Amino acid sequence: MAASPPPKSSPTAGSTRVVEYDQYVDEQIRRTARAVRAVDVSQSLLRVISVTVLSLLAVAIVEHWIAPGGLGTAGRYGVFACILLAGIWWLVRDLWPLLSRGINPVYAAQTIEQASPSLKNSLVNLLLFRSHRGQLPSAVYETIEQQAAQRLAGTPHEEMVDGRGLIRWGYVLVAVLAIGVVYALVSPKNPFATAARVLLPWAEIAPPTRVQISQVAPGNSEAIRGEAVPVSAAVAGLEDDEQPMLVVLSPEGRSGDRRIPMTVGEGLNAFRATWQPMAGSGADANSQATVRYRIEAGDARSAVFRLELLTAPAIAVRSVRYDYPDYTGYLDRTAEGVGDLRAIEGTRVTVFAEANLPIASAQVDFQGDGRPDLKMQTDKQSAEVTFPLSLRDDRRTPRHASYVLRFTSTDDRVNDDPASYKIEVLPDLSPESAILAPTNPVLDVRLDESVMVEIEARDPDFGLDRVQIIGESLGDPVFDQTLLNTRHEGRFTARWTFVPEEHDLQVGDVVEYWVSASDVRRPEPNRVVSDRQKFRIVAPGRGEENTRDRGGNRDQPDRGEGGQQQQEQQRGDGQGDGSASQQSGEQGDPSSDANGEGQADGDSAGESSGDEGQQPQAGEEQQQNEGEGQQNGDGAEGGVASNDPAQQGDGESDTQGGAASDNPSGGDRSGDAGDT
Numbered sequence: 001m002a003a004s005p006p007p008k009s010s011p012t013a014g015s016t017r018v019v020e021y022d023q024y025v026d027e028q029i030r031r032t033a034r035a036v037r038a039v040d041v042s043q044s045l046l047r048v049i050s051v052t053v054l055s056l057l058a059v060a061i062v063e064h065w066i067a068p069g070g071l072g073t074a075g076r077y078g079v080f081a082c083i084l085l086a087g088i089w090w091l092v093r094d095l096w097p098l099l100s101r102g103i104n105p106v107y108a109a110q111t112i113e114q115a116s117p118s119l120k121n122s123l124v125n126l127l128l129f130r131s132h133r134g135q136l137p138s139a140v141y142e143t144i145e146q147q148a149a150q151r152l153a154g155t156p157h158e159e160m161v162d163g164r165g166l167i168r169w170g171y172v173l174v175a176v177l178a179i180g181v182v183y184a185l186v187s188p189k190n191p192f193a194t195a196a197r198v199l200l201p202w203a204e205i206a207p208p209t210r211v212q213i214s215q216v217a218p219g220n221s222e223a224i225r226g227e228a229v230p231v232s233a234a235v236a237g238l239e240d241d242e243q244p245m246l247v248v249l250s251p252e253g254r255s256g257d258r259r260i261p262m263t264v265g266e267g268l269n270a271f272r273a274t275w276q277p278m279a280g281s282g283a284d285a286n287s288q289a290t291v292r293y294r295i296e297a298g299d300a301r302s303a304v305f306r307l308e309l310l311t312a313p314a315i316a317v318r319s320v321r322y323d324y325p326d327y328t329g330y331l332d333r334t335a336e337g338v339g340d341l342r343a344i345e346g347t348r349v350t351v352f353a354e355a356n357l358p359i360a361s362a363q364v365d366f367q368g369d370g371r372p373d374l375k376m377q378t379d380k381q382s383a384e385v386t387f388p389l390s391l392r393d394d395r396r397t398p399r400h401a402s403y404v405l406r407f408t409s410t411d412d413r414v415n416d417d418p419a420s421y422k423i424e425v426l427p428d429l430s431p432e433s434a435i436l437a438p439t440n441p442v443l444d445v446r447l448d449e450s451v452m453v454e455i456e457a458r459d460p461d462f463g464l465d466r467v468q469i470i471g472e473s474l475g476d477p478v479f480d481q482t483l484l485n486t487r488h489e490g491r492f493t494a495r496w497t498f499v500p501e502e503h504d505l506q507v508g509d510v511v512e513y514w515v516s517a518s519d520v521r522r523p524e525p526n527r528v529v530s531d532r533q534k535f536r537i538v539a540p541g542r543g544e545e546n547t548r549d550r551g552g553n554r555d556q557p558d559r560g561e562g563g564q565q566q567q568e569q570q571r572g573d574g575q576g577d578g579s580a581s582q583q584s585g586e587q588g589d590p591s592s593d594a595n596g597e598g599q600a601d602g603d604s605a606g607e608s609s610g611d612e613g614q615q616p617q618a619g620e621e622q623q624q625n626e627g628e629g630q631q632n633g634d635g636a637e638g639g640v641a642s643n644d645p646a647q648q649g650d651g652e653s654d655t656q657g658g659a660a661s662d663n664p665s666g667g668d669r670s671g672d673a674g675d676t
Contacts, residue, residue: 029105036111037098039166044094046169048087053176055083057183059198060191063207069301070197070207077201188237204303211237211298213244216305223291225277225309232265232272235297244297246273249304262295271297277309313415315355315362315383315405323348327520328462339421341403343389345428346522350386353405359383362407366400368420376405383407389425398425430526431464433457433517436493441533447500447507448540455483455530456493457517463489465520469496471503471513471535478503478511487520500537511535 059079063070071079184191189208197205206213215234223229235244248258258275265272277291289309295302317339324330325346341349353362353376362383363372376383383405390399404418437454445451457467467484471477483494498513505511515530 029109032109032111033105039163041095041098043166043169044090044098046166046173048090048094050169050173050176051086052083053173053180056195056198057176057180057191060183060189060194060208063194063197064187064189064191070194070209073201076197079198080201083198206301206303209237209298209300211235211242211300213295213297213300213302216295216302218305218307220306222308222310223277224312226312228274228276229307230272230274231262231293231295232270233262233295233302234267234269235262235271235295235300236269237300238298242298244271244295246275247294247296248275249292249294259296277307310413311356313355313357313407313409313413315353315359315407315415316419317405317421318352318354318382320352321350323350325522327522339419340424341389341421342424342426344426345389345391347389348386349389350384351405353383355381355383355407355409357381357409357411357413360408360410360412362405365404365406365418367402368404368418372406376407378407389423391425391427395427398423428462428519428521428526429460430528431457431459431517431519433467433515433528433530435513435515435530435533438533441531443533443535444538445498445500445535446538446540447505450497450499451535452495452497453513454493454495455515456491457484457515458491459489459517459519461519463487463520464492464517465525466516466518467492467494468516469513470516471498471511473505473509473511478505479513498535500535505537507537507539509537511537 188210193208213235217232231246244262246260246262250257260273260275262271262273291307292304294304319334319336321334322343323332359378362376362378364374364385366373374385376385392399400423402420402422404420408414435455469481471479512532512534514532518525518527
């Protein structure tokens with residue numbers, strides 16, 4: 001586009017006309033100078049970009065097809081140094097002068113005249129004569145100035161600067177870029193990766209390969225020492241016979257990398273492998289704090305990644321203190337290095353644990369269900385907790401069968417797989433009790449007679465605390481006699497005389513009685529009752545005919561002994577079993593001595609009292625019963641005792657029609673084998 005011509009001069013406006021020509025010429029020269037600067041800078045940039053792209057393309061070709069495995073670290077730094085030095089040289093020698101120095105007006109004028117030959121050096125001459133204006137006539141200078149301005153106004157601005165060199169370097173850059181794009185499309189290896197490796201030699205960028213490895217996980221991360229680490233990657237460009245490998249690099253100074261084949265995972269080109277640090281030696285040495293690994297597939301190698309190995313949080317039982325219940329008599333003890341618990345119910349256990357990391361919090365998790373049940377007291381890496389061992393309501397199953405210890409370290413790490421410890425709770429066994437005599441479950445008792453009741457009790461483990469014989473009639477208490485009210489270990493036996501008249505009973509009353517035994521367990525003792533038996537109160541007139549209906553020794557009380565209570569406590573097995581209690585001044589039945597060992601009826605366990613005049617009557621009944629026993633084979637019905645020594649043989653006979661006695665202690669008791 002041509003510049004606007006200067007205004008025409010008038011005869012009276014000479015001075016104004018000179019000023020306008022001068023300003024116009026200077027403005028055009030300044031515009032041309034700026035254009036020249038822009039063209040030169042652009043041309044320089046195109047030149048350096050073209051050279052740089054061409055150089056990187058050459059380096060890519062070398063790394064892809066000439067250097068096996070790609071450029072090493074030294075080669076990458078060498079190329080980077082060359083590029084850096086060339087760039088510095090270009091900045092100093094080429095770009096900086098263009099930016100910092102001004103364009104000479106004469107050079108700008110020459111540039112305009114080269115683009116427009118019609119100026120015929122008039123613009124350059126004007127600039128030269130301007131410095132010697134005082135030596136020229138005014139008319140001559142004004143003529144030269146007018147001529148230059150008019151010719152300059154006729155020259156388009158776009159033609160004032162020669163841009164052909166800029167266009168040529170533009171073509172060069174386009175050609176170089178086209179070559180690079182074609183190579184990137186055709187080559188199986190990525191030239192842009194080479195450019196990144198050269199321009200960033202300090203970065204861990206894998207060399208370009210036919211096989212592409214990406215999305216390596218977990219990358220640079222942390223892992224728990226001893227726990228499995230899953231590694232995955234996306235691998236593209238594999239041939240049929242190629243398999244990706246996870247390579248665990250050996251520590252520096254050691255040999256033998258560990259190679260783990262990777263299998264096909266989920267997703268496009270996905271592969272995975274699992275590896276456990278510390279599982280072996282060499283690359284997984286226990287002493288390592290950092291493990292290096294990479295992925296290899298075909299001709300490709302990924303960057304080297306690092307795993308920082310952390311110590312797995314762990315807590316273990318150091319010792320257990322057992323505080324046994326006082327009533328057991330056991331001495332408290334401490335078990336070292338054993339976390340499983342085993343003790344009698346009611347024992348308080350204190351678990352002392354030690355962790356391998358500072359503890360922020362710790363809990364006891366019964367049954368290992370993931371829910372914290374008890375909070376532990378902590379101190380640095382130690383923790384402790386106290387709790388009792390107890391049973392469920394069935395008195396057999398522990399309330400908690402196992403426990404684990406969970407803790408969180410001060411750096412928020414949790415032991416996800418704690419050890420499980422067993423809990424075994426031993427029950428305090430209940431006592432045992434039985435009525436030895438009378439043996440009949442229901443016994444008719446005359447209102448004016450006395451019946452000897454013999455009982456036994458024992459506690460299988462720690463001892464008895466209380467033994468009672470209790471009777472009631474129609475739900476109302478009749479008697480509650482305490483036979484033992486202190487601690488007793490082993491078998492306990494006692495005898496007690498029941499006299500109906502002493503309890504205000506009437507004919508027709510039925511008394512149900514039993515033995516209650518409690519042991520020394522605290523705070524709640526174990527209590528057991530024996531099988532229940534009955535006394536049926538009958539009139540005194542039925543005395544002789546009811547003699548055969550007694551399950552225990554029956555004595556006709558005299559005035560001096562009626563209603564007297566007699567007890568015998570015997571400690572240890574085999575004492576007083578089946579033997580008769582002899583009163584002073586009384587004579588026993590001679591026939592009883594002929595029976596040898598083990599009187600056949602439990603009646604012999606009672607008191608022998610009365611005069612000798614009653615013995616023949618008893619003998620007559622015995623003879624009668626003997627005859628009946630021979631007819632029936634197994635003894636008399638209805639609980640009638642037979643005292644015939646010939647029938648008893650060695651002191652043992654069958655039991656029929658009555659309740660058998662219970663002897664939980666397992667000791668022999670002679671006299672209990674009598675026929676019923």
